[in-house]
Amino acid sequence: MATKTQKKQDNISEKIVSAYKDAVLTEQRPPASIYSFVKLLKINEAEFYKHFTSFNDIDVHIWQQAAEGTINSLMASDEFQSYTTREKVLGLFYTLIEALNTDRSYFLYSLKEQRPLFRNMSEFRSLIENFAKPVMQQGIADNEIQDLKFISDRYHDAVWVNTIFILNFWANDNSKGFEKTDAAIEKSVNLMIELMGKSTLNSVIDFGKFLLQNGIRK
């Protein structure tokens, strides 16, 4: 019985999400009010609030689902487990872009029209970062990237910055099959891992420190 109710609840949640997407994509702005929105949906307001607290909450939910779907399908793949850190990050982005492509219109709207830009991405961001943390840890353990005091704890931030870059690139990509986004993913991740690898970052920091102590003072 419990599962049946749960299922019904999920259905309503899905119904709200798809009606919301439909509304924003038709009007290119959120519905005027929750009152008018639920009337169209033929549910009462209380039902709406059981699932979402605001329209913004729905946006957060949609982004969160995209990240969840991506990460779950990666984790389900045996092959993925054997990947190196670089390949895992690449896999994350390729799969994510595939997921976003299934609903490109909505995500374009969200990236381009909704301000401030990352208001809807709070959950999305923490999912990406929580995914990235162990992946980067593995890279350090495997000697693929370097362990640096203070800095390597923030490697997942770099993955997030890369995510934003790729989302923006994808949003403006007009190439056939978004091939250029693929190239952007490939190149940006290569650069990121390269920067973290070997002694590159160390040298950058070392040089920066030197400049701070000596060069800039003049």
Add this chain to the structure above:
Amino acid sequence: MKEQIKIPTSKIQRAASFAGAGAKVGGNYIKYYVKKAMNPDLNRDELNESNAEDIYDTLSKLKGSALKVAQMLSMDKNLLPQAYQNKFQMAQYSAPPLSYPLVVKTFNQIFKKAPTELFDTFEKNAVQAASIGQVHKATLKGLQLAVKVQYPGVADSVTSDLKLVKPLATRILNLRGKDVDRYFKEVETKLLEETDYNLELKRSVEISKACAHIKGVVFPKYYPDYSGDRILTMDWIEGVPLTEFVKQNHSQAIKDKIGQALWNFYDYQIFTLKAVHADPHPGNFIITPDYQLGVIDFGCVKVIEEEFHKDYFKLLNSDAINNDMEFTHIMYKLGYLLEEDSPKIVPVLKQSFREMLNLLGKPFNSKEFDFGDDVYFKSIYALGEKFSKMVELKEANGARGPQDAIYINRTCFGLYNILNQIGSKIVTKQA
């Protein structure tokens, strides 16, 4: 092949290297005019010389399709100085290997399956780079397969590379913008065709079927069900790439056998099929353990039009070259001589073309030809150097000759060059 993790050359960097040459060439003009103001006797030779140096520097820095174009155009204009020739072989798209996740993604897009699901085994790391992609080894039901995967966005980069190279090429080759359009069109069409794996599949099947009877040449079988827009699957041909083979020691008999197979393969394509594998790059051939020539990569195929074929290959026949009336007629018809040429320049041009054609046609005009003979190649380069220094040729408008000749010349140069590297003595039959 180790996957390189390296920052790839971006369009901006390439643009910067073009801008560099443009600026230098511009600078040379300024120097020339300043010097000229001081010393009115100065002629343009000095200017041309300093331009040539800067241009060569820039060309040697270029990579990718831009390099191909620049080289092909310079080749057509006045043969090819030795230094260009050396670089010619290296013309390849400069892209680092695709990561395995991107390979998986490409498979998913085309087959809705990962490579490991489609094949029994699939090697994660590419075994070699193809010109615009990379090759993975796979097995399926006991078959050894080579799977070619194309880099994403190559078609776009062809077009943008060409846009970059055009203003520079027109300037350094002393061409007028509108004259050069037809050459660029030809090159762009061919480069874009190379990115079309469906077309490559079709042509590979056609040509390998048509040439199956040629002795000593083997072709892989192609698998349309395992190929798509950016993936091409064929048999894995066991052996050494020709690039490696030429570095090894082999008996003259073996060198001759392989060279002869290569010659017969091209002879049949040019004179019978009238469609030719126009990329005779050593990387496109594999020598099998029993010394057969394996031909892979039919990305670049030039179909030779009947009318052009008749005129152009007549020029390889020494009788036609030495018959002045016929020769002049063909020169005008193919556009090597132009109506607007001054009567003073026509004999100079005719003499130069005649000299060049006699030399290039030499293998076709003898029963047997030793391509291992470096003297012949040195004389080609020497002629190229001579032409590049001839003021009359420089001053004549540069856009000469049919655009169809670009790829035919490239094929012949490539073929001669490979045969030279192998060191083969060939029985060349009369064309």
